[in-house]
Structures are given as structure tokens and as C-alpha cells.
Amino acid sequence: MSSVLQIRDLTLGYRDLTLFRGLDMDIEAGSTLAVLGANGAGKSTFVKMLLGLLNPLSGNLHWPQGKPREIGYLAQMTEFDRRFPIRVRDLAAMGAWRGFGLRSGLNAEARKCVDKALEEVGVLDIADRPLHTLSGGQLQRALFARVIMQDAPLILLDEPFAAVDQSTEAHLLTIIRRWREEGRAVVLVVHDLSSVLDHCSHALLLGGQEATYGAVNEVLTPDRLVAQGYLSESQASWMFRDSAARLEVADV
Numbered sequence: 001m002s003s004v005l006q007i008r009d010l011t012l013g014y015r016d017l018t019l020f021r022g023l024d025m026d027i028e029a030g031s032t033l034a035v036l037g038a039n040g041a042g043k044s045t046f047v048k049m050l051l052g053l054l055n056p057l058s059g060n061l062h063w064p065q066g067k068p069r070e071i072g073y074l075a076q077m078t079e080f081d082r083r084f085p086i087r088v089r090d091l092a093a094m095g096a097w098r099g100f101g102l103r104s105g106l107n108a109e110a111r112k113c114v115d116k117a118l119e120e121v122g123v124l125d126i127a128d129r130p131l132h133t134l135s136g137g138q139l140q141r142a143l144f145a146r147v148i149m150q151d152a153p154l155i156l157l158d159e160p161f162a163a164v165d166q167s168t169e170a171h172l173l174t175i176i177r178r179w180r181e182e183g184r185a186v187v188l189v190v191h192d193l194s195s196v197l198d199h200c201s202h203a204l205l206l207g208g209q210e211a212t213y214g215a216v217n218e219v220l221t222p223d224r225l226v227a228q229g230y231l232s233e234s235q236a237s238w239m240f241r242d243s244a245a246r247l248e249v250a251d252v
């Protein structure tokens with residue numbers, strides 16, 4: 001696999017708060033990375049750094065294939081103001097603004113791509129509805145269409161399943177799988193371990209002033225999850241009760 005981003009000896013935090021030191025990791029093309037950690041562990045800070053909104057305290061970021069023109073990004077839904085007076089179709093089209101420019105508008109080919117993205121996420125039938133009329137799941141699908149339109153090699157999804165039902169989650173996971181198969185790197189901030197196990201190849205666990213990166217099975221061990229404050233001892237022994245290596249599917 002080729003790396004989209006190489007992170008070396010990274011120390012992350014703020015002026016008076018160091019979240020962790022010495023992280024080495026590669027974000028690989030065609031991989032899915034779960035970023036996990038207890039509240040306040042630094043997940044959003046890590047995402048902000050990847051987006052270039054925050055400099056590391058120290059360390060290096062190297063983009064072997066060149067820094068992408070654009071990083072696909074889905075913010076936490078709570079940060080989205082759905083009173084924004086646009087339609088579903090316009091929201092999706094905003095993902096492609098670099099391709100056609102804000103003034104010139106969409107040509108026929110771009111309009112076709114928007115419709116295809118809306119169809120893929122299952123909201124083409126409500127493409128002309130204003131955002132404030134959508135349910136949480138419909139809005140998340142529309143926001144996924146916007147990410148599809150961004151056509152980026154690295155995609156960051158901040159808690160994409162936080163406010164959606166199981167069938168929407170399953171649908172959105174098929175889109176994530178397609179992105180991975182296309183060789184894009186997908187980074188997901190998640191809270192629920194069950195959505196990590198079957199769908200992510202790698203994990204970055206934050207907490208306890210440490211950052212642990214590796215294959216999912218190597219990182220998400222009961223000892224480590226407890227040591228880094230993600231699970232209590234009793235949660236870990238319940239979730240790992242049948243196997244030392246395999247978690248029960250459960251929310252934390």
C-alpha cells in the first residue's frame with residue numbers, strides 16, 4: 001500500500017496542554033482508520049491538524065503523493081446549521097465547487113454527477129427539498145453526497161454514525177467501502193467500537209496522554225483500552241468475556 005500521509009514524531013496539543021507525544025504513523029491509500037478515545041482525548045484536535053487548521057506542537061507531516069488539493073471532510077452533524085437556506089442538491093454540489101467555480105455554476109455533466117451522488121446515498125427523490133425539512137439521517141446522507149463530490153484521496157468523517165439509524169449506517173458503510181476500494185484513505189472518528197471492528201483496518205487510540213496506532217486487532221486490546229481510559233475494567237471484562245482478541249458488539 002502507498003502512503004497518503006506520513007506522520008513522524010508528532011506531539012499534538014495546545015500551548016498549555018500536550019495531548020500526546022511521539023506518534024509515528026502512515027495513513028495508507030485504500031485503508032480505513034478509526035480514531036477512538038474518551039471525551040477530551042484529542043480526536044477533534046487530530047482531525048483539525050489533518051485539515052491543516054492547527055499546527056502540531058512538534059513533528060513532521062509528509063505527503064508522499066503531494067498534498068491533496070482537497071481533503072474530503074464531514075464535520076460532526078451538531079456543527080452543521082441546517083437553517084442554511086439551500087436545497088439538498090445545492091449542498092451536494094458545494095462539494096465540487098473547486099471543479100466548476102462558485103460563479104460559473106454547474107454544467108450539464110456536473111449536474112449529472114450530483115444526481116448520481118444523490119442517488120448513491122439515497123436522497124435523489126428529495127433533491128429539491130430545503131435542508132431544514134430533512135431528518136437527521138437524510139441530512140447525513142446529503143452530507144455524504146457532498147463528500148462524494150469532493151472526490152478527494154483522503155476523507156475525514158467525524159462521527160458519521162452518531163445520529164443515524166442502523167439502516168442508514170449500513171448504507172453509508174457501503175459508500176465507505178467503495179471509497180476504500182477506489183484507493184482512497186478514509187479516517188473515521190467513532191465512539192462505538194462495533195462500527196470499527198468489521199469496517200476499519202487500522203485504529204488510532206488516544207487517551208492517557210498517549211496515541212497508539214496499528215492494526216485494529218493490535219490496538220483494541222482490553223488492556224490498552226483500559227490503560228488509555230476508553231473503557232473501565234468492568235466494561236472491558238464484559239466486552240471481552242468470550243475472547244481475548246474479539247470484542248462483543250456493544251456500545252460504550
Ligand SMILES: Nc1ncnc2c1ncn2[C@@H]1O[C@H](COP(=O)(O)OP(=O)(O)OP(=O)(O)O)[C@@H](O)[C@H]1O
Nearest residue numbers: 014015017019037038039040041042043044045046
Ligand atoms: N482551542 C483550544 N485551546 C486549548 N485547549 C483546547 C482547545 N480545543 C480543545 N482543547 C482541549 O483539548 C482537549 C482535546 O479536545 P478535543 O476536542 O480534541 O477532544 P475529543 O477527543 O474530540 O473530545 P470529544 O469526544 O469530547 O469530542 C480537551 O481537553 C479540550 O478542552
